Amino acid sequence: MxxxxxxxxxxxxxxxxxxxxxxxxxxxxxxxxxxxxxxxxxxxxxxxxxxxxxxxxxxxxxxxxxxxxxxxxxxxxxxxxxxxxxxxxxxxxxxxxxxxxxxxxxxxxxxxxxxxxxxxxxxxxxxxxxxxxxxxxxxxxxxxxxxxxxxxxxxxxxxxxxxxxxxxxxxxxSGGGAPGGQGGGTALKFSDMTEKQRTDLYRENPDEYRRLRDAEKTA
Known part of the structure; x- marks a missing residue:
């Protein structure tokens, strides 16, 4: 075709x-x-x-x-x-x-x-x-x-x-690696994370990192 x-x-x-x-x-x-x-x-x-x-x-x-x-x-x-x-x-x-x-x-x-x-x-x-x-x-x-x-x-x-x-x-x-998200607890906001937490999250779960980052931009 x-x-x-x-x-x-x-x-x-x-x-x-x-x-x-x-x-x-x-x-x-x-x-x-x-x-x-x-x-x-x-x-x-x-x-x-x-x-x-x-x-x-x-x-x-x-x-x-x-x-x-x-x-x-x-x-x-x-x-x-x-x-x-x-x-x-x-x-x-x-x-x-x-x-x-x-x-x-x-x-x-x-x-x-x-x-x-x-x-x-x-x-x-x-x-x-x-x-x-x-x-x-x-x-x-x-x-x-x-x-x-x-x-x-x-x-x-x-x-x-x-x-x-x-x-x-x-x-x-769908993002089980987010800091604070294990065990049913409330996940930290992106702005509340330390630089190390953000770095670790990006290495562990880039998708969750982007989701949290973009969520605050649109909030």
Whole structure:
């Protein structure tokens, strides 16, 4: 189905269906991903070429040092090569760790979260509350904080503790994290909260933070 046109205030406006809009957005996102991947590929290709040039230069210097019997220079060149390889190895390990941790957190949030902004808020909350790392030997992502050490334990805490209900799929929670709102008591007004209470509330429950803040603006 093609978009249809309407006249408004002397101007012709194209009107799209929801399906057409979603398709257009999907195409745009796909295009951005392709462009981003192309830039990454070009950057990697350039880095590989520069490394190849450096390797050839070092190799030529080593061959000359051997011919000249300059063992002191040869030793220095060997040390530089080892250090370069060591740095490349550390860089690769760091990159793998970052990707593994990022993918694990994203998968967990996608699995449990309610979607949209809720997922973004849950992801930010988890990263601020816990430390994540990747163990190369075991091939597993580890977690540190609140007595939790694994993703399975973290998933259990998210789904059962009640602290994250406002962000979870299928949850009916609507701001249970507000200061003073537990146990049936009267919630504090936004203007009555301390700066720390507001900060804690925003970290725990951004939706409730915005609701209380906007409620006073319209009161």
């Amino acid at each position: 093609m978009p249809f046109e309407i006249e408004k205030d002397g101007k012709t406006i194209k009107v799209y269906t929801e399906e057409e809009l979603q398709s257009a957005v999907a195409d745009e996102v796909k295009g951005l991903k392709v462009t981003n991947q192309n830039l990454k590929d070009e950057k990697k290709e350039l880095a590989d070429k520069l490394k190849a040039v450096d390797d050839e230069k070092r190799k030529a210097e080593e061959e000359k040092a051997k011919r000249d019997g300059d063992y002191e220079k040869l030793e220095r060149l060997m040390e530089e090569r080892l250090e370069s390889e060591r740095q490349e190895s550390q860089k690769l390990i760091k990159q793998i760790r970052s990707e593994k941790v990022g993918n694990a957190v994203n998968d967990l949030v996608t699995k449990l979260g309610a979607g949209g902004q809720k997922n973004e808020d849950l992801r930010d909350l988890l990263k601020s509350r816990f430390e994540f790392d990747y163990d190369n030997e075991s091939g597993k992502v580890t977690v540190a904080g609140d007595g939790i050490s694994s993703l399975d334990q973290l998933e259990k805490a998210i789904t059962e503790s009640g602290r994250y209900d406002a962000y979870l799929a299928g949850s009916r929670s």
